[in-house]
Amino acid sequence: MKVFGKTFLSVIFLSYSVYLSAQEARSRYVDSLLQVYQTQIEDSNKVNTLSLLYNAYLYNDVEKAKNYAVEELDLAREIKYEPGIAQSLYDLGGYYYYIFLLDSSRKYFHQSLSLYTELRDLSGQAKANQGLAASAYANDDYELALSLFNDNIELYKGELSDSLSLGSTYRNIAEIHLKKGNYKIALTECMKSLKILESLTDPKYIADTPIYLADTQTCLATIEGNLGNYKKSTSYYQQALKIYRDNDDKHFEARTLIDIGCNYRDLKDYEKAIDYFEKSIVLSKEIKNIDQVATSLLCQGECYTAMKQFQKAVILLEKSLSTAKKMQGTSTLVQILNQLGVTYIAYNKPNDALSYLDKAIAMADSIGTKPALRDGYLNRAKSYAMLHNYQLAYEDYQKFTAINDSIFNSTKSQQIEELRTIYDTEKKEQQIVLQDKEIAILANEAKINRLQKLLLGGSLGLSLLVVGFGFYGFRQKIKRNKVEREKVDTELAFKRKELTTHTLHLVKKNDLLADLQEKLNEIRKSSAENKSELNRLVQLIKNDHVAEKDWENFKMYFEQVHQDFDVKLRNKIDDLTNNEIRLAALMKMNLTTKEIANVLNISPESVRKARYRLRKKLKLPEDDSLSDFLFAL
Numbered sequence: 126m127k128v129f130g131k132t133f134l135s136v137i138f139l140s141y142s143v144y145l146s147a148q149e150a151r152s153r154y155v156d157s158l159l160q161v162y163q164t165q166i167e168d169s170n171k172v173n174t175l176s177l178l179y180n181a182y183l184y185n186d187v188e189k190a191k192n193y194a195v196e197e198l199d200l201a202r203e204i205k206y207e208p209g210i211a212q213s214l215y216d217l218g219g220y221y222y223y224i225f226l227l228d229s230s231r232k233y234f235h236q237s238l239s240l241y242t243e244l245r246d247l248s249g250q251a252k253a254n255q256g257l258a259a260s261a262y263a264n265d266d267y268e269l270a271l272s273l274f275n276d277n278i279e280l281y282k283g284e285l286s287d288s289l290s291l292g293s294t295y296r297n298i299a300e301i302h303l304k305k306g307n308y309k310i311a312l313t314e315c316m317k318s319l320k321i322l323e324s325l326t327d328p329k330y331i332a333d334t335p336i337y338l339a340d341t342q343t344c345l346a347t348i349e350g351n352l353g354n355y356k357k358s359t360s361y362y363q364q365a366l367k368i369y370r371d372n373d374d375k376h377f378e379a380r381t382l383i384d385i386g387c388n389y390r391d392l393k394d395y396e397k398a399i400d401y402f403e404k405s406i407v408l409s410k411e412i413k414n415i416d417q418v419a420t421s422l423l424c425q426g427e428c429y430t431a432m433k434q435f436q437k438a439v440i441l442l443e444k445s446l447s448t449a450k451k452m453q454g455t456s457t458l459v460q461i462l463n464q465l466g467v468t469y470i471a472y473n474k475p476n477d478a479l480s481y482l483d484k485a486i487a488m489a490d491s492i493g494t495k496p497a498l499r500d501g502y503l504n505r506a507k508s509y510a511m512l513h514n515y516q517l518a519y520e521d522y523q524k525f526t527a528i529n530d531s532i533f534n535s536t537k538s539q540q541i542e543e544l545r546t547i548y549d550t551e552k553k554e555q556q557i558v559l560q561d562k563e564i565a566i567l568a569n570e571a572k573i574n575r576l577q578k579l580l581l582g583g584s585l586g587l588s589l590l591v592v593g594f595g596f597y598g599f600r601q602k603i604k605r606n607k608v609e610r611e612k613v614d615t616e617l618a619f620k621r622k623e624l625t626t627h628t629l630h631l632v633k634k635n636d637l638l639a640d641l642q643e644k645l646n647e648i649r650k651s652s653a654e655n656k657s658e659l660n661r662l663v664q665l666i667k668n669d670h671v672a673e674k675d676w677e678n679f680k681m682y683f684e685q686v687h688q689d690f691d692v693k694l695r696n697k698i699d700d701l702t703n704n705e706i707r708l709a710a711l712m713k714m715n716l717t718t719k720e721i722a723n724v725l726n727i728s729p730e731s732v733r734k735a736r737y738r739l740r741k742k743l744k745l746p747e748d749d750s751l752s753d754f755l756f757a758l
Contacts (some may be wrong), residue, residue, distance in 0.1 A: 157180050166550075172201045172209035177218045183223060184376040187413050211240040218256050222263070223376075225416050225452045231260045240704055251280045258297065267301050272297050285471050289330045289337060291319035296341045303348055315344050339368035343381060356389045363386070379408040379417050386424060395428040416457070419449040435472040442468060459489045459497040466504045475508040482508060499528040523616070530573045580739065581724070683710055693758050698742050706737050708732070713755045 148277035158178050165171040175197035177605070183191040196215040201209030218233030234256035241249030258273035274297050281291035299314035319339045325334050342606030346361030362385045369378040402421040409417035422445035429438035446461045462485035480506040489497040502525040509518035683690065690713070691706050701709075709720045722729045740751045 126150060148220065150204065161193070167200060169201075169206045169209055172197055172206055172213070175200065176209075176212050179220075183219065184374055185412060187220065187223055191217075191307065194220055201376070207240060207244060208246065208249075210251075211237050214240065215253055215256060217251075218253075218260075222256065222260055227260050227264050231257065234260060235687065245570055247280060248287075251277045251285060253288075255294075255297075260302075262297075267305055271301055285576055288321055288325055288327070289333060292318045292325075293337050293340065295321065295343050296337075297562070299344050299466055300347075303344065303351070308348060308351065311344075315341060315348065319345070330706055335368050336372055339365040339374075339377070340584065342368075343377070343384070350384070350388055350391075359385055360390050375408055375412045376414060376417075379405045379412070379414065382408065383417065383421055383424065390424060390428055390431075393431070395432050399425055399428050400657070415448055415451055419445045419452070419461070422448065422466060423457070426461075426464060430464070430468045430471055433471070434470060438468045439465070439472070454654075456492070456494060456497070459485050459492070459501075462488065463497060463500050463504065466508070470504060470507055470511070473511075475511040478508045479505065489523055493599060495528055495532050498689065499525055500533060537608070584699065612642075617621060637744070680710075683714075699742075701739075701742065705735070708735050708739060710757055712736075712752055714756070715752075 155178075156179060161173065162174045162178060163175060165399035170412065179190045179193040179197060182193065197216065198210065198213035201207075201213050206328050214233050216239035218237060220271070221227075221230035221233060228237050233302060234253050238253035239252060242251055254273045254277050257275075258270040261267075261270040261273065263706035274294050277666060278291065278298075281287045281294060281686050295314050298312045298316035299318065302308075302311040302314060319338075320340050322334060322341060342361045342365040346358045346365065348358075349355075349361065350358035364379045366378060366385070369375075369381060382401045382405035386398045386405065389395075389401065405421045406418055409415075409421065420579065423439050426438045426442035426445060429435070429441060442461060442465050446458070448463070449457045449461055458498055462481045466478040468482065469475070482501050486498060486501040486505065487502055489495075502521045506518045506521035506525060509515070509521060523713045585675050687710075688709065694709055695701055707725065708721065711724060716724070718729050718732050721730045725732070727735075736751060743751075745751060745754060
């Protein structure tokens with residue numbers, strides 16, 4: 126499980142430069158607000174002070190923050206102060222988002238947006254949009270979140286002219302693409318955010334800029350972590366962590382502690398990871414953030430499972446489960462239930478594992494979370510196999526395979542969409558550049574035309590204009606050809622990526638099947654019970670290795686990248702078998718002997734013999750490499 130930082134909160138609730146520079150400064154700020162609040166009459170100024178107090182306490186004492194928001198709304202309604210009503214509805218939406226009650230959060234954000242729209246307050250509308258987008262993101266509705274954020278991009282670029290919010294919104298968009306697995310787009314959007322935030326010099330942005338920069342660094346850290354660059358990722362997280370601590374931002378300090386811990390967990394430095402998770406738990410309990418408490422406990426349970434300290438793991442995971450049940454979200458619950466199943470399997474307690482995996486599968490199916498459903502079926506298949514219930518084990522394994530294939534196809538479609546989005550964006554940018562140049566050239570030619578008419582007369586001017594347009598048309602043709610070449614290069618690069626992805630999918634699929642087959646063979650040898658049933662399951666798995674339809678798909682992808690490869694090979698020698706053609710294609714993909722053996726469902730020794738026979742048929746000299754020959758073909 127990779128943790129993704131929920132950094133939208135900083136965008137939504139940093140409206141009043143609450144974060145000064147340190148704990149002491151913040152304390153002085155809050156004391157001054159309280160003194161003002163206690164002496165104010167019941168008017169609009171007091172409503173605004175209550176909103177400032179809400180913001181000041183949100184990340185440190187969330188229930189106190191809520192009380193100020195409720196008082197703010199009551200007073201605003203009593204004095205019929207509509208901007209204050211809209212702001213207090215927004216603040217309550219923020220409170221419910223913070224404690225992860227998303228239905229209530231959306232309700233208040235919608236009410237706030239409606240009132241800001243009536244008031245024609247663009248800044249308020251953008252703020253409420255941010256809140257609704259954050260709630261949509263938390264509820265996995267990424268398309269709605271993207272739509273709302275893109276609406277705000279136009280507002281911040283245009284009428285609002287708000288560079289700080291613009292930079293932060295680009296980072297929000299990056300986080301959505303990161304969650305979708307669109308790492309290239311995420312990195313592009315994140316760098317836009319960083320460039321804008323680092324260039325801010327306006328004094329009105331000075332107080333908030335460090336926090337927003339920290340959020341962008343967190344996003345970059347998460348991208349690097351997902352790409353396996355843990356050292357670089359941890360460096361970004363540490364920079365962000367310092368800023369959060371300096372600004373007394375306990376929520377994101379706790380969140381970043383989890384993310385750093387996850388990096389150390391993935392590096393198998395479990396002791397250091399557990400220390401970071403423990404620090405996050407202490408801080409999250411202090412600010413009453415149960416979502417982060419549940420996540421930290423889950424991550425600790427994963428570490429203790431990997432360390433084979435199963436009793437500690439179970440205790441922590443049960444605590445995580447009871448904590449998560451207090452929230453509305455179910456995705457964290459599914460993760461915890463699946464991890465309890467994994468832990469009990471490693472603990473050699475398959476019956477206990479089944480009780481949790483049954484719940485995980487039912488819950489994942491109800492909310493349509495395919496990765497969690499896939500993991501649930503695979504883990505339950507292992508539990509059934511441990512209990513010698515091989516029929517149910519195989520049925521679950523078949524379900525796992527079907528969902529895994531579906532996820533693979535979805536991922537492939539997503540990659541296609543990502544590349545298409547990148548290409549379309551670049552194409553639009555190129556068109557804009559060309560249009561700008563066209564306007565500049567035409568304007569320049571108009572000046573030349575006027576000058577030529579003045580100096581040389583109409584006839585000579587017309588001739589020069591024709592020449593000028595001819596030269597301009599030639600240059601535009603060159604540019605169009607360049608765009609077309611780039612399009613072809615982009616499509617070919619995508620086809621290569623698609624072929625590689627499909628080939629690795631075949632290798633992974635057969636790795637899993639071979640592993641399950643090996644385990645069933647071991648059980649078959651050690652137990653005489655149900656021997657005929659075991660033999661049948663082993664044969665079914667053997668038959669489920671790369672089927673003819675898989676080869677047809679592979680051949681389609683392969684021919685798109687390496688056109689006429691089999692024709693060229695048969696021109697060298699015409700009596701090659703289909704299996705030899707397949708071997709040659711897999712070698713051209715630069716697969717190892719072991720990977721080729723897995724795909725062809727034969728032993729590595731058989732692969733070596735097949736390579737020798739192919740080499741002999743091609744009559745290659747001893748000093749010539751078969752691989753080099755195929756790469757050059």
